[in-house]
Amino acid sequence: MSKNVLYMRVSTADQNIRHQRQQAEAAGYRFNDEDVIADDGVSGVSTPLKDREGGRRLFDILRSGDVLVVRWVDRLGRNYRDVTDTIREFMRKGVIIKTIINGMTFDGATKDATQEAIRDTLIAFMAAMAQAQAEATKEAQKAGIEAAKAIPAKYRGRRPDYTRADFETVTAAVARGEGPSAIAKLTGLQRQTVIRMRDNPANVEQTLANWRM
Template identity: 60%
Template sequence: MQTILYARVSTTDQTIAHQRTQAEAAGFKVDEVVSDEGVSGFTTTLKDRPQGRRLFDMLRRGDTLVVRWVDRLGRNYADVCDTIREMMRWGVIVRTVINNLTFDGVTKDPMQQAVRDALIGFMAATAQAQAEATKEAQRGGIDHARGREEAYRGRKPSFRRDQFDDVRGALGQGTGVSEVATATGLSRQTIYRIRDNPAEAEAALARWA
């Protein structure tokens, strides 16, 4: 029987070594570490990861699988639940470093099984909810940054530098607004803005260069 630590990191601010240190500090005697680096637990199931597949090949009845928390197995509710239940059917004990939880298939009492399965489901759902909240926050941060950029730089010009030069040249030769709009593919409103305030139009191009 062996104790295997499965570690997964998806960002550069996480490390495999830290997860092993945490496990050993909690009293686990780790025989081997299996790890996936730079892999999302939200978009990939455990069996889809290179070392995740290896983990399924290695584990045998009586072995203990240690994870920092269930989110290392994954951040997909169905995948995490299925993984832990499959391990228990094999006779593998799943333990977490955080909260020191143990999941096994030893108990035959239906009430204890119900409590155990409910806890697995709750933890798996929490892992997915945290991943979704993080992604939503990231999207919000990106949108906010874009909004700040647009507020600082103003509205992006609807014309290019070459079009601006063509408009200025044509207007300078006395060409009418409608004719210039047709020739450059710009709207009449845009031609009027360039004609009436060429300095601001040119400044906008400079800000968005």
């Protein structure tokens, strides 16, 4: 009997495993507790899925017909080659991959050459975007942390009520054409916060940097 399996990954204390499950359930997915798998404090850039404890379990339990649910492909990894190889391996096993953000489905069942080409191009694009976002975030964090060292705590302003993970989620959703209301519902953020992130990303980045987030 096929099943839904939720995979979650967080790399920092500011990210939240529980929030990712809430997002999946809000999108209509239901899981048995034993089919919810998480890797906590693991980098998607430097640690391939097969080298993570939860990732290894995925490869062990997923069978043909099962549905692997992730917030977005960046939960599988932030390295282009790792992400594309992973998705293709799962599809060869008959596993269907679904993303919560933007509701994407990757299924290896199609035999139509045109549909395969479209699917594979989309996988490559999303994997490349995940790596590019990781690299851009790393550089921004490095620059921001250096600048923040010179700012006394009293001048940093109010601590933001969102995390860098929230900002990345909003940025990715905006890039794919999602509207503020849909993004707010998906992330649990206020609609005005989403609009601020969309319209003034530099200011949001600076606020996160000021608080070394």
